[in-house]
Amino acid sequence: MRKTILFILMITLLTSCASQRIRIAGPSVFVLEAGQPYLEPGVTLLPGETAKLAVSSDLNPQKPGTYRMRYLLVDGKEVVAQTTRKIKVVDTTPPALVLIGKAVTDVCPGQTYQEQGATAIDLVDGDLTSTIEITSDDVKITYHVADLAGNSASLIREIHVRDIDAPVFDAPGEVSVLEGGQLPNIVATDRCEGDLSALVTTDKIIDTSVVGDQILTYSIVDSKGNAATFTQLIHVKKSHSASTIFLTFDDGPSYLTDDFLDLLAEFDVKATFFINKKSGYDKVIQRAHREGHSIGMHSYSHVYSRIYASEEAFFQDLYAEQAWIKNLTGETTRLYRFPGGSSNTVSSFNPGIMTLLTRSIREKGIQYFDWNLSSGDAGKHDAAFITNYVLKQLGSRSNYVVLMHDSGGHESTLEALRDILSYAKQEGYSFSALNVNSHPAHHGVKN
Numbered sequence: 001m002r003k004t005i006l007f008i009l010m011i012t013l014l015t016s017c018a019s020q021r022i023r024i025a026g027p028s029v030f031v032l033e034a035g036q037p038y039l040e041p042g043v044t045l046l047p048g049e050t051a052k053l054a055v056s057s058d059l060n061p062q063k064p065g066t067y068r069m070r071y072l073l074v075d076g077k078e079v080v081a082q083t084t085r086k087i088k089v090v091d092t093t094p095p096a097l098v099l100i101g102k103a104v105t106d107v108c109p110g111q112t113y114q115e116q117g118a119t120a121i122d123l124v125d126g127d128l129t130s131t132i133e134i135t136s137d138d139v140k141i142t143y144h145v146a147d148l149a150g151n152s153a154s155l156i157r158e159i160h161v162r163d164i165d166a167p168v169f170d171a172p173g174e175v176s177v178l179e180g181g182q183l184p185n186i187v188a189t190d191r192c193e194g195d196l197s198a199l200v201t202t203d204k205i206i207d208t209s210v211v212g213d214q215i216l217t218y219s220i221v222d223s224k225g226n227a228a229t230f231t232q233l234i235h236v237k238k239s240h241s242a243s244t245i246f247l248t249f250d251d252g253p254s255y256l257t258d259d260f261l262d263l264l265a266e267f268d269v270k271a272t273f274f275i276n277k278k279s280g281y282d283k284v285i286q287r288a289h290r291e292g293h294s295i296g297m298h299s300y301s302h303v304y305s306r307i308y309a310s311e312e313a314f315f316q317d318l319y320a321e322q323a324w325i326k327n328l329t330g331e332t333t334r335l336y337r338f339p340g341g342s343s344n345t346v347s348s349f350n351p352g353i354m355t356l357l358t359r360s361i362r363e364k365g366i367q368y369f370d371w372n373l374s375s376g377d378a379g380k381h382d383a384a385f386i387t388n389y390v391l392k393q394l395g396s397r398s399n400y401v402v403l404m405h406d407s408g409g410h411e412s413t414l415e416a417l418r419d420i421l422s423y424a425k426q427e428g429y430s431f432s433a434l435n436v437n438s439h440p441a442h443h444g445v446k447n
């Protein structure tokens with residue numbers, strides 16, 4: 001017996017002597033929660049130790065179990081000292097259980113609760129959502145889940161059959177209405193009762209014939225007495241419905257004309273095209289005519305020296321164009337715009353010709369149109385310039401005959417026109433194509 005004890009003592013002393021060169025720092029049994037990183041506490045070596053430390057392990061920190069971390073001190077090929085640390089990976093963390101939807105769920109009276117479910121993710125066992133047990137009584141739903149290590153989690157969802165939610169308004173806080181116009185419809189919906197817009201009341205009647213700002217309060221109450229109010233600032237703006245804008249496009253048609261027609265159609269606006277003789281655009285001219293735009297003459301050739309050479313030359317050109325247009329549209333147009341306008345001085349090589357033509361053209365039953373609003377698009381301006389240039393001239397006059405161009409290179413006119421149209425529509429302006437009785441916007445004749 002004594003011999004045995006002595007022997008064990010000797011072995012222990014020898015072992016502790018040999019392991020002086022390498023000693024474990026930190027615990028000899030390291031307990032690690034599964035899924036957490038293992039932070040190596042390291043070993044202590046003697047000062048001046050020259051042998052190399054080698055560490056090896058079978059540790060899997062994701063999987064509960066007992067593992068070993070071996071620390072070897074190696075000198076050349078010889079292991080001169082070694083020690084071991086036990087690592088116990090344990091799983092004491094329950095799965096993360098999360099409700100889908102609210103923990104307190106209201107069910108509308110007369111409706112049944114629809115299960116929304118929950119999710120469960122475990123650090124060790126992964127997605128346990130499909131193993132969640134759901135039990136319910138009248139007032140609560142219980143969700144329970146356990147991982148393979150027996151760690152469990154539970155949650156309760158309260159169910160209330162009630163309607164305590166007020167209806168909700170869906171409307172902007174600020175609206176603009178044209179003088180004499182209608183207030184926009186207001187929408188109120190209730191979680192349980194659906195669309196209650198028809199039951200919305202207001203604190204006063206807004207008279208939209210009065211220009212100015214007013215605040216209107218809308219109210220709604222659902223059948224359970226849940227109430228909501230909503231205030232809206234209403235700008236009643238002056239309408240320009242008494243003003244008509246006659247858009248006119250000169251020097252076309254061109255590759256851009258179809259795009260102009262598309263845009264006009266989008267805004268449901270009719271305009272007037274004062275065209276020159278150009279081949280390849282018959283379909284575009286026919287489309288413009290078919291869609292309700294007016295087709296007017298702007299001379300066959302647009303060559304000043306030719307058309308203003310004499311009265312005879314002028315009318316020869318005019319009738320040639322009129323016949324050509326009739327052939328395309330089936331209609332004899334009696335609308336004319338002089339190249340350069342009736343106020344042009346480019347014709348002064350033939351003194352008095354404009355005085356003569358402005359009189360004789362009307363004697364032949366043809367109305368000529370100048371303009372009282374130039375878009376400024378004859379120069380190389382960008383869309384913003386053209387838009388501003390037009391908008392600053394728009395006011396409360398009854399007629400605006402607007403000069404624009406749809407000939408090639410007028411992409412910025414097209415771009416500006418979208419903004420001009422949306423602004424003018426918002427302000428209540430009317431649009432119309434010219435006819436022989438429209439305001440002709442005649443200029444003072446200078447030659």
Ligand SMILES: [Zn+2]
Pocket residue numbers: 250251298302339340
């Ligand atoms: Zn022209």
